[in-house]
Amino acid sequence: MPKVILHIDMNSYFASVEQQANPLLRGKPVGVCAYLPKTKHGNGCIIASSIEAKKVGIKTGMRIADAKKIYPGIILVQNEPAKYRDTTEIIFGILGQYTDQVEPYSIDEAFLDLTGWVANLSQAEKLGQEIQHRITVEAGEWLRASIGIAHTRWLAKFGSDIAPKGGTLLIAPDNVEKIFSSVRITEAWGIKQPTAWRLWQLGITTLNELRHYPVANLLATLGKPGYYLWANVNGIELDGVAQTPAAPKSIGHSYCIPKRTSQRSYLRPILAKLCERTGRRLRAQQLEANGIMAYCGIVHGHGVGGSKRLPSPLFTTPDIFRQADALLFSRPLPDIATMVAVSVFGLTPLSQQQSLFTDILTPKRVACTLDAINDKYGEHAVATGAMWGTGNNAPDRVGYRKTVAVPQTQPAITYIPDFA
Ligand SMILES: [Mg+2]
DSSP, X not given: OOOOEEEEEETTHHHHHHHHHOGGGTTSOEEEESSOOSSTTOOOBEEEEOHHHHHTTOOTTOBHHHHXXXXXXXXXXXXXXXXXXXXXXXXXXXXXXXOSOEEEEETTEEEEEOBTTBSSHHHHHHHHHHHHHHHHXXXXXXXXXXXXXXXXXXHHHHHHHXXXXXXXXXXXXXXXXXXXXXXXXXXXXXXXXXXXXXHHHXXXXXXXXXXXXXXHHHHHHHOHHHHHHHHXXXXXXXXXXXXXXXXXXXXXXXXXXXXXXXXXXXXXXXXXXXXXXXXXXXXXXXXXXXXXXXXXXXXXXXXXXXXXXXEEEEOSHXXXXXXXXXXXXXXXXXXXXXXXXXXXXXXXXXXXXXXXXSOOHHHHHHHHHHHHHHHHHXXXXXXXXXXXXXXXXXXXXXXXXXXXXXXXXXXXXXXXXXXX
16 A cells, blocks of 8 residues: 655745744745844844745845845844744644654654555645644644645655645646656755756756666666665655654754954853753753764864764763863964854764763763753753853754654544545
């Protein structure tokens, strides 16, 4: 029995949530920024733009100064991660009522395996429309989602990518050829320009040509990735919907420095705060890290810093900070800093193993207790002295690839499938 997969992707998510919260922003070009520029020519960039902002040419990642040149009337708002997480929780709560298999893919995307809950793809499409409607009622009338429905995960995601904004797209074996002929090959999930170029060298310029290309040739020239591409466009399932998102390879945070300085006394507390954020996420996932990277971008030339593997894994914030600090600030910075970043890698599940020589469990327990206090009373209710004086620097951020857990509810399907 073929699977029935639905992929949902919220449209212009952060900006739409802002417009939902403030009706005065609706229908207007809005740019969500990491932080608002302090001066008229302040730096910083747009991390999300509203549908209206995209229409006038303002793209995600664009510098604020450039956005203002394109459209001087752009309304800038500072991002508020808690707002997006709360809205995502409502949306994922709705999704969890349609199947027990929801894979949160990012803060505004999820895969649903509806196999067994519906009889066919068109019933899944009806469910998708119901979900879209419920989101506008329960999470906010300004929120729109694109939905793709197909027999495989890849095709469902591809479907929501090219579906009309706020609409659904069903990709079935009998319409896939027609849909493929309507899009450029680079619009397909995972086919970026370099891949498109390699395919072009084989004489493949469209998704349909890729679909009908001899798979043995693709394997011989592109290796395994060639097979994956071919399987994806041929509706062969490779991944399926994961119940829990894959464990991250690394966890890290970075911050663009608004002040022009190379002073360690200013930068170290910011690093400490980034280490605390990193540590909190590490511990929340019950992981420990066997390596660390710390980096400082500078105005002229390449950045400074480095990375290393560690003989014993990192878990607590002071341990992470000690290592990051040594990598970055054991010598004076050669130039004015532009950004500070820290990330931990080599992540493994937390081991409770006791060291023969040192008490390693007590600091771990203390770290978890501090996290619990901060969870309850707000971020930085308890903070280390190293973070003192950072004020509003390095505020909480939310990245698209960070997800929100699906609230634990029993699927209570409201749509009764018609199996006739
Ligand atoms: Mg989206």
